[in-house]
Each structure stands twice: as C-alpha cells, then as structure tokens.
C-alpha cells in the first residue's frame with residue numbers, strides 16, 4: 001500500500017498534512033505521535049471512512065482514493081481493528097469471526113476453526129462476547145479482522161483497553177499471527193514502547209506531519225530534533241553557544257556543524273548515557289575522546305526503579321540538575337560528590353528553539 005501526500009482539513013486547519021507512507025507485505029509500520037497529531041484521521045482516510053482533501057492511496061498499485069474518486073471501504077482489501085473493536089454481541093464467537101468471510105460454508109468453518117485454534121480460543125467457539133474476558137474478546141476481534149486475509153491491516157491503539165499484565169503477551173501473539181498471515185500492518189499508537197516492540201518501521205508524527213521515519217533503532221538513536229528525543233525518553237539538556245562550529249560545555253566541546261557563531265544550541269543526552277565516577281581526592285576521571293571532560297555534581301536524590309536506579313545530581317555549573325540511570329541498584333546518599341561524563345556518541349546537538 002502506498003499513501004502519497006495525504007491531506008485533511010478541519011475548519012481550514014490541516015490536521016493531516018502531506019503524509020506519505022509505504023506499507024510493505026509482512027511488515028509492521030507504526031504511526032507514532034502525541035494525542036491529536038492526526039494519527040486516527042490518517043487511518044480513517046486509508047480505511048475509507050473519512051474523505052481526503054488531497055493526495056492518493058494505492059493498494060497493490062490500484063488507486064482506492066484520490067483524484068479518480070473513492071473505492072468503498074469494504075472493497076479495499078483492508079482489515080480494521082480499532083480500540084473499541086466492538087464484537088457483535090448477539091453473534092457467537094464463531095459467527096463473529098466468520099462475519100466478513102465469503103465462499104463455501106465448510107471452507108469458512110475451517111478458516112474460523114483454525115484461527116480460533118491459533119488464538120487459543122477454540123473452546124469458546126460457541127460462546128458469546130459477554131462470556132469472554134477483555135483479552136479474549138481482543139483475540140476474537142483480531143481473528144475476525146484477519147479472517148478474510150486482508151492485504152493490509154489497520155490497527156488504531158488496539159491494545160489500549162487491556163491491562164498491563166495482558167498487554168505484552170497479546171501484543172506479541174498478535175504480532176506473530178500478523179507475520180504468519182503476511183499482511184502489511186499500519187498500527188497507530190501514542191506509546192513509544194509499543195512502537196519499539198511492534199514496528200519494523202516507525203513513522204513519527206507531529207502536528208499532522210511525519211517528521212521522521214525509519215527502523216526503531218535509527219529513530220531512537222538519530223532523532224531529528226529535540227522533541228523527537230523527548231518523545232522516546234527523558235533527556236538532559238544543556239544550552240551552549242557556538243564558536244567556530246564548536247559548542248563549549250562543562251563536559252567538553254561538541255561539534256555543531258553548520259551553526260553560525262554566537263547561535264545557541266541544545267545538547268541532549270539520555271540518562272542512561274551518563275557515566276558516574278567517584279570523587280578521588282577532589283578530581284574525577286581524566287578526559288578521553290569518547291567521554292570528554294568530567295563535571296562535578298552532588299547527589300540530590302537516588303531512587304530504585306526496579307530494573308535500574310535513577311540518580312539526580314546538582315551540578316557545579318549553573319545549578320543544573322542532571323539525571324543519570326544505572327542498571328540495577330545504585331543508591332548513593334544525598335550530598336555525595338561524584339563526577340559525571342557523557343557518552344559523546346549518544347549526544348544530540350540541535351539549534352536551540354524557544
């Protein structure tokens with residue numbers, strides 16, 4: 001499926017603005033972004049339940065929306081699964097899954113049985129939706145959506161109604177089934193962890209536009225701007241001025257190519273990329289090319305978070321507060337003097353905004 005330059009306006013304001021995406025068979029693309037950025041509107045246009053103000057959508061090379069008009073939703077070869085996936089309450093589990101199926105009765109029955117077996121619900125084949133738990137209903141909805149073998153599956157926050165304990169398991173099962181069936185998937189979510197877990201490719205959306213797309217690793221490690229850094233995780237930010245394409249900070253100098261002299265930059269780094277060293281008679285580790293210069297700070301507080309510890313420091317420079325995370329248990333007392341360095345290859349330098 002190919003989406004080109006999709007546009008949708010409400011009250012003169014573009015809520016989906018020039019969105020282009022390609023969804024490949026067997027691949028999961030996550031449309032990721034904050035609330036209100038236009039994710040659901042994009043999905044609804046692709047599904048065919050929302051008109052377009054511009055652009056086009058092609059499935060298998062055939063235009064289903066664009067200047068040639070609209071193909072109705074049920075003729076697009078697209079499967080849908082939304083947050084409020086509403087099963088038909090008066091139909092049995094088997095009839096819910098069979099709902100979109102065409103063809104001979106025994107073929108339909110075999111497909112329903114094999115899918116219900118696949119999602120481990122064969123024992124509920126004759127149950128009604130109200131007799132199932134939320135997680136079980138979710139699996140029926142997935143089986144129903146995938147039953148007609150759609151080339152493309154659209155999923156809008158399909159796991160948000162589930163409690164945390166269920167969610168990871170159902171995400172992984174869903175992913176495995178979608179991969180087996182070979183559908184191309186466009187999954188909408190506002191949770192970076194969900195996108196990282198599910199996606200082959202992430203398209204990061206903001207204010208109606210896709211600001212960055214790529215494999216999860218690339219989007220996480222090479223964010224396009226400060227907001228993209230902050231969307232995925234907490235980050236420390238240092239403000240500095242540029243001289244001769246270098247920004248001077250208490251952690252040493254950072255390259256700031258293409259930024260004019262005197263301009264401010266923000267240098268961002270994630271808490272897990274801060275290294276902590278003990279004070280050795282009033283000094284810290286010697287400068288190195290990979291870690292730069294060490295800066296002195298005092299522990300403000302340290303908290304145990306389970307898989308890591310989060311330590312906050314008040315730095316000697318400008319009263320800055322910096323956060324560092326350390327795997328496992330590390331709980332130094334408040335007031336302890338320590339020296340911080342940052343992984344220079346994990347720092348991002350952006351022209352300062354605001």
Ligand SMILES: Nc1ncnc2c1ncn2[C@@H]1O[C@H](COP(=O)(O)OP(=O)(O)OP(=O)(O)O)[C@@H](O)[C@H]1O
Pocket residue numbers: 010011015033034035036037038039040041042190
């Ligand atoms: N029918 C409509 N009429 C007017 N404005 C609309 C309509 N549908 C959506 N909008 C507006 O378009 C913007 C994008 O909405 P959309 O539902 O696509 O966001 P979203 O990214 O899915 O957010 P969320 O994560 O909260 O679901 C919002 O500001 C919303 O208020």
Ligand SMILES: [Mg+2]
Pocket residue numbers: 039040041
């Ligand atoms: Mg939405």
